[in-house]
Amino acid sequence: MQTQNIGLIIIAGIIALVIALFQYMYKAKNRTKRNLFFAFLRFLSVFALLVLLINPTFRKNTYYTEKPTLVVSVDNSSSIKHLNQDQQVSQFVNQIQTNKELKERFDIKYYSFSDDLKDTISLSFNQKQTNISKALDNLDQIYKNSNAPTILVTDGNQTYGRDYQFRSNAYKQQIYPVIAGDTIKVTDTKIQQLNVNRYAYLKNKFPVEVILTYSGTENINTRFEVKSGRNMIYSQPVSFSKENNSKVINFTLAASNAGVLQYNATLIPVDNEKNKVNNSKDFAVEVIDQKTNILLISDMTHPDLGTIKKSVESNERRSLTIIKPSEVKDIDEYQLIILYQPNARFRGVYEKIENVRKNRFTITGAKTDWAFLNKIQNKYRQEITRQTEYYLPRFNANYGTFLAENIGFEGYPPLIGTFGEINVDFSHDVLLERNVGNITTNEPMLVTIEDNGLREAVLLGEGIWRWRAQNYLDNKNFESFDDFFGKLIQYLASNKRKSRLNTISESFYYGNASIKIKAEYFTKNYEFDRRGSLNIVVKNKDRETSQTIPMLLKNNSYEADLSSLSSGNYDYTVIVTGENISRSGSFSILDYDVEQQLLNADVTKLRQVATNTEGKAYFMDQNSVLIRDLIEDQRYQAIQKSKENIVSLIDWKYLLAIIIFLLAVEWFMRKYNGLI
Template sequence: MQTETILLIIAAFIISLIIALYQYFYKAKKRQKKHLFFAFLRFLSVFALLVLLINPSFKKNTYYEEKPNLIIAVDNSSSIRHLKQDQNVSQFINRIQQDNNLKDRYNISYYSFAEGLTDSLNLSFNQRQTNISKALEDLDQVYKNSTAPTILLSDGNQTYGKDYQFSSNSYKQAVFPVILGDTIQVVDTKIEQLNVNRYAYLKNRFPIEVILTYSGDQNVRTRFEVTSGNAVLYTKEIVFSEEQNSSVINFTLPANNVGVLQYRARLVPLSNEKNKVNNTKTFAVEVIDQKTNILLVSDIIHPDLGAIKKSVESNERRSLVIAKPSNVKDLDEYQMIIIYQPNSRFRGLYEQLNTLQKNYFTIAGAKTDWVFLNRVQKKYTQEITRQTEYYIPRFNPNYNAFLFEDIGFQNYPPLIGAFGEVRMNVNYDPLLYRTISNIETEEPFLVTIEQEGVREALLLGEGLWRWRAQNYLDAKNFENFDDFFGKIIQYLASSKRKSRLNTVSESFYYGNSNIKISAEYFTKNYEFDRRGNLRISIRNKNTEAIQTIPMILKNNSYEVDLSNLTPGDYDYTVSVIDENISKSGSFSVLEYDVEQQFLNADVTKLKRVATNTNGKYYYINQIDSLINNLLTDQRYQVIQKSKENVVSLIDWKYLLGIVILLLAIEWFARKYNGLI
């Protein structure tokens, strides 16, 4: 307690004493023994009130014990069951839960992980992917400010994510890996990896690369083959030895039919192999009739032309041809036309476009002849000033012709365009607005127009190559810009009219991937409708089983996760409840479980994790040794801590009650003795 507070309390004592003596002795006509009692009561009540006003504070120390945390993280992937370790895991967990010494020493928390981390032990051992690195990163965030040694029960086989043997260097807790699975190397041949493009073009041949591996010390001979149905399309004899334990095969297959073609790659197992699942892989290729052919017409040489070509052809399903307006002949070969800075030489091209009702993309800039362009079409008009201006793009979040997200346009360099007002004479959807000298305007910069079944996009500025370069500086790739430009191309290359319900799905999915189908639902004004109640019906073509699932709103689409579907062929129908609107499609799920490709535990990586984190590795049958180590490890002690609380006297409510009680006793005593 501070000296100032003590002096104030002494002063309160003296003042209270003076008040009591003054009232009951100095002013009293007759001094009786009862006045001494009354003075004492008055002294106590006044002194208590003054002390409450001074409000002294006291320090209070409380002591408690803090246990270290003990994390039990269990691999819940299907490889644990495939390696026949699920029973061992259950016995291990029961042993930990029943050990009272561990409970007294640690606060034990249980987690399971596969693709992600879960704070429970609902072990099913049916998860299709494993990401050990992500599990350690999540645990590091949860326990970053505490002591928490981690027991990691896993076979060490990770199917995707960062290599955990290296990322564990940043994990702040000691990890004690418990190795699950057989550690003895056995004879095994397998298809390590199969690389193939998802798409191929009709009448072409598509390449395939296969990596085959062998573990063993004998010279063996086997055969690799690829089949489709009952037909064998490719076969090759393979020879392995202890030194020659891998083989890379490159070959091509013909794409003779349009649609999704399924294939089966098989490395014939050896007679003494235990795991034959990893000798087979199913894959598929979607054969497309033709590419989307695009014609870019320009009368000048400009860096934009190269940027546009690179962006368009970043999708292998598209090709772009650049031509001068005088060389344009047959437009029927192209799905859409890009017109770059038109002038009077483009008159014939516009006449063909009007006749054939082709979709096109007009890009105007400093060298555009607006006198000609204003005359040759009536959809928009540019004020003629003969001057140029730098325009910065501003994204319109309410754009609804197709789904699109802002890719950071506000940070992109300005484009050069004609100075002056642009007047739109038809209905249009603005994707970008103009910003001039940091002044935001509602003038269109990039718009899409749909009139009488013909779609057009209009960009009022040149310098797209700067945008693509800026995208690379920001993200070290061109993906965002190419996706932005690709969506415009996709919109213009499609002749489909607007639909209030659109679905997005792949033609096929691999069994180990996430199977997601999304849908876009619009109002009658073609504005995205978040009030929709959508559901999807899935029919298995083989079993005729049907299941109906509601779709969940996620950002600007409705989505459903169908990752639990078994391999097979499916039809689906997305419908809007209380609306006569539906969309149908189909897809295939290919049989593939990456977790079943493993034959042994990855002991090397788990040992590396223990070394990186100052832990120690154990095998599943060494649980007693692990428990003993955790109980004797001097790094993990129960710590007694103290907590100092500063308590103000005014928080002690009983003192106010005592004051009231003293005043009440004094009043009743005086009343009883006739002094009031």
């Protein structure tokens, strides 16, 4: 018990004694044994009440034994089943689960992984992707402060993600890979990789690059073929040897028809080839008959111009031309006009735009002539101060004109704009708002305007080249920025009227990719409606089957994940419950299972992982050896630990009951003796 508590209890005892003696002995006219008994009762009740208020405590040490954790992480991807290792893996896990010595030595935790880590050992071996590196990342976070050796049951074949061999260098636990799969090299030919653009233009030719590989020792001759339906459209003989075991074939195909063109590439298997699945691959190209032409007009040179061109042309369906105001002649062939920091030299440009009614995208900055711009148009006005300011972007999550996502604008550098108040006089929707340092404002930075069928966007600030550079620093690519900018360009380059329900999907998907269809639903005032109940009806045109799937609200869109669908051609219809509104579309899923392209376990990488983490690699038939090594390893010892708790000396419930009992006895005794 704490010293302070003992002192308080002694003081409480003295106070209780003084009160009892004062009431029943000092003030009493006749001192009898009965007074002494009443004083004793009062002493106990007052003392108990004071102890209840003091709540004395003492330190209690609890000792317990903590066993090391044994993590068992099992590959649940379809490559395990394709390599005929599913039964052996299940038996291996069952032997771990039933081993009493391991249970006594370790606290065993089970996980399965494919594209993600799951805290379950329910194995189906039907997952389409494997990301071993991500599984190690998650386990490293879970057991970063523990002694937790890891058994990694896998074939070592990773389909995407960072190289797990190098990721294991930073893993804080010992890894014991258990290798599932055949390690004997057999004769195999396969299509290692096929590269093709997703889009092509009508009546043009698009390039295709194919990488073919061979595993074997003999000289062989075979043939590479490409078919469209039953029609052979390309064929080439191929020879391999032990030394010359790879070929790169480049050829072009004609984009003769608009729409989605599907092809099948096949490397004819040799005799007695074990794995023939990796000899064939489907691919597709969407042929479009029109290219979006965009004109950028600028009277200066600026890094933003190159950024805009690269971002716009990251999509092959768009092209951008940069000219000066004095060079503008015919703008009818362009779907969108971008005006960069307009000044008085743009007067003729504005007159041509008004005459042909073209959509435009205006970008302003430090050198914009606002006196001219305020006069030449009447949709927005900037206060003229002749001063500049740095403005930070802030994403507006309620923006509903088109589907946009926050790509991390809060961490982007500021843009340089004109200082002063900006007023937008027409119906508009703010996509980005601007902050000045830490001061939040309600003024727009990027706004879209629709007026009588014409669309316009205004970006109030120069320096978006820094945004694209920051996007690369954050993500090691430009994709998210280019996608955001591309959606803005797509909206501005289109003259299609706004609808209360829009759907977003691709024309085709590969079977190993995530298949998601999104929808935007608006109120009658064209504000994004989060209260809607949307369902998507998906129909397989080949099998004449259909299913209805609810769409889930995610940020500022509704989304349905259709990744579980098999390959084939599909129609879909998005329906709003309670409204007579629907939108339809179609897509195709190409048959491709990357897990079935693999023939052997990657023994080399798994052994290197074991070396990197001071573990050891085993094969499936070495279960007993692995268990013995884990039990005998002196690094994994149970540790006795102590835990100090502050515990109340007496439970307050018992003290309260004692106080009530003592006061009740005292009251009845006083009543019985006529003192009340």
